[in-house]
Amino acid sequence: MKRLFVVLFCLFSVVIAFAQKSKKPAVLKKDSTAITVQHFNDAAIKKYAADPEFQYVEGQKAEPSWWDRFWYWFWQWLGDLLSSAGLSHPSIKYILVGLAAIGGLFLILKSAGLLKRTAKKVSLPYQESLENIHEIDFDSEIENAIALRNFRLAVRLQYLKCLKQLSDAGLINWQIDKTNTAYYYELTNPVQREAFGSITRRFEYVWYGDFPIDEHAFGNINVLFQQFKTKL
Template sequence: MRKALVVLLLCCLTLPVFASVPAAKDPVQPARLINDSTNLKVRRFDLQQMDAYRAQKAFRYDDVAPLHEGLWEKFWRWVWRQINDLISNKYSGGFLKYLLIAGVVAIFVFVIVKMLGLDLRIFAGKPKVVEVPYTESADNIHEINFNEEIERAIAAANYRLAVRLFYLYSLKRLDESALISWLPEKTNQTYIAELADPEKRQQFSRLTTQFEYIWYGEFFIDKETFGYVKGDFDRFNGKGT
């Protein structure tokens, strides 16, 4: 009986050991490749449809040049690219930037001068002083033979003096028409303020600006420019001198 209990106890102690021993694994089977019999359909891009999308503004996400750009557009794109490269240059960029600004200012001044009917050759040197044998006194302005004096100034190509004579003649006509009260101590701006007719005042103000730039500013004008100024005076006075 005692021996039977000992054998039973040994069996109970060794049972967990045998239970923990893993079972023998089956041998690894080699992988098998299975051929895919699916019917594949190759799809390609529609080039014409892509060109149609590129031509639409809604599909342009950057500033890339159009595919069908003309020679004129290509030329200007190349010009602006060169200018941008020069300005971006750390050595010459600053100088070229101020040079471009100076060019824009020069063009603006040129346009203003031309609109006033002046000539840019005034910057070449100071014009010769014009001798005037009379003054704008109350006695002389009504005694000047304007037709004769203006013809003489034009024949001598002295267009600055001719403009002065036209202005004095305009003052004389305004005084004779009682549109202004001419006095030697009055300024040109005073005569402008005395004109009651707004249109007449605007026209005479423009003539006054031209006269002051040409005469007091000593601006040189050529024959062609003088023709435009003379036309303005003739229209203002209603007839030729």
């Protein structure tokens, strides 16, 4: 084993020595290229210096407007106020981001119709939260509402009357705490469902959306109620 190692070592040494002998020394070649000295053209420099397009002058900063000064003062005041309350600048940032997120969520919910204004209180001969469609004399109450020019209430009574007619016909299972959407999906007849959806939208615009309604508008909506009754 030792002999094999010695032989390999000798062969490796011979190869290295041969490679070093065969390597030619590097020769540095002289560069014979002629050098041309370039001179600046003073006339051209003066020409470009006099050209306005080549004059790079930093513009003066415009004075802030009163609107800019107001907002600068506001943010400074808000920062000082919150800092005096023990809130650091990162805390102020998180508070403002949170308020912006709440505002954005409010706008989304409002645009989606999930935030509806509370209907104005009107003089009803019964409590709205406890009204039972099977205990109301609709013809008499609708006539009284129209006589008092309370067309908003008249629309509500007409809608409740339609619910009673659907319940009497066995088309819906009326319950005092059910939603209008639930009644809509209980209708299996496509024609009846479409007509019911139409009068439901009008009713909700007027009652929950506080949509202004006069005698002429009530007449148009009342026609839809009468047409709906013919589809039962």
